[in-house]
Amino acid sequence: MEKYGVEVQEKKPKVKETGLQELPGTHENIVLRFAPNPSGPLHIGHSRAAVPNAEYVKRHNGKLILRIEDTDPKRVFEPAYEMIPEDLEWLGVNPDEIIYQSDRFEIYYDYARQLIEKGAAYMCTCDGATFKELKDNCKACPCRDNSVEENLELWEKFDTMEAGEAVLRVKTDINHKNPAIRDWVAMRLVDEEHPRLGTKYRIYPMMNFSVAVDDHLMGLTHVLRGKDHLANTEKQKYLYDHMGWEVPEYIHYGRLKMEDIALSTSKAKEGIENGIYSGWDDPRLGTLRAIARRGIQPKTIYDLIIEIGVKMADSAISWKKIYGQNRNFLEPIANRYFFCEDPQLIEVAGYSDGKMDIERPLHADHEDRGNRHLSFDGKAYIAKSDINNGIFRLMDAVNVMVDGDDVTYHSASFEEARELKARIIQWVPVEENVNVKIVMDDASIKTGLGESALKELKVGDIVQFERVGFARLDEITDDELIFYFAHK
């Protein structure tokens, strides 16, 4: 086209690395945050919030703040302070800074006072039901007309009141069409011991207040949050207006539904206390630590969340998708071994070739990893479910004919097995083997024998038991290896 002197106009660039949409607003010096409530370890649902924040920060070289929102002592589970950073590290999310809202009460008090002085907030001594009745009918409560002086006076006395006697409200629009937005609560009294603060404070900020103050003070350029916060965003904007602050970009994403596991943190906690679950990493739970224990790779989760992106539509994650993606990561790293569930001893009648020494590669595509050694001398263990009438090949050893309880020698060569379309099954030597347990994803346990080469594994290694599936070595005891099952 150039020779005609025509400028070829490129279509709008369609370079998109992943499903993550480009961040609106500035890309310079962005500051994002992940702000969990420390009520337990991180759940797969938390990754929906943590991962996009981390990814944007990575792409734009910004700053990521981990802000622990522990302003409701009833909902703080103390070990979560430790667990959350651990879980994030596993996920590959590395905050630049950790902030605890419980360290910042004096700051919140300061801004609360400023709001009162501006006439933008008032002390409300109505009881909840009365206020709701008025609010639902677009009526201001009498306290709304208190003078600044009166409010200040009440604010000073706040600490001496009974819990429930008064709250601090932020003025919005009493005629707002959504009743939820009208004059929301900023501060309330709480008589509950806080794990980090003890009983030092009684005046507690509400989430909407502390979040808005912190987002501003920490210089957040963008706030990513679930669409369940849509109304909260609107509430918080009133606070920004009162204070004359610049509003960050808000991005709301849809709900993440997880197939099968609908377990909330509180349900999980209850189950653990009742002994239904073995702990926060019980394979039935959707916590990141449970997923990790099963050998699901952090990158599987990370990539999946990026793919889902930050759009408003809800999405449902299926285990099939997770397993399928994870298999792609595990396949090259997992070495192959034989495992026989519910092992049955078979003696091959008519076998007379003496002891066979067999070598099999640890991974067919990676010969450099070396071989495992198995020996066969006419006896072996095979999985109970593999005992069916017909001709079978004990993988890499011999072909046998099974008829009821009788197992007889048929032939030796693989070619013959192929010709006969004999099914190839795994087996374990009688002399050399190891007890293996596999904890399945429903917490049931498969018990059996594995080949002795498994003894060289370390905790954390992920293997594939041929025709069984991928599993992660979780524990080595005196007489057995305990694996956690990942997937087929």
Next chain:
RNA sequence: GCUCCGGUGGUGUAGUCCGGCCAAUCAUUUCGGCCUUUCGAGCCGAAGACUCGGGUUCGAAUCCCGGCCGGAGCACCA
């Protein structure tokens, strides 16, 4: 009930802003085939979707209106 938000194959996405290059992308899934050795891995191939009805337009997944379906919020929780 009120307020708000969504709806592309079984699932997750791309495309929607700025209508034509979309008989719609990629992944997973399912099915089939292949493989001197996993009938459950791997490799190859195939299948499968624009919620519905109107409207605007030469032309609609894309814009407008309505229906249907789904979700969220309506706390002195976060």
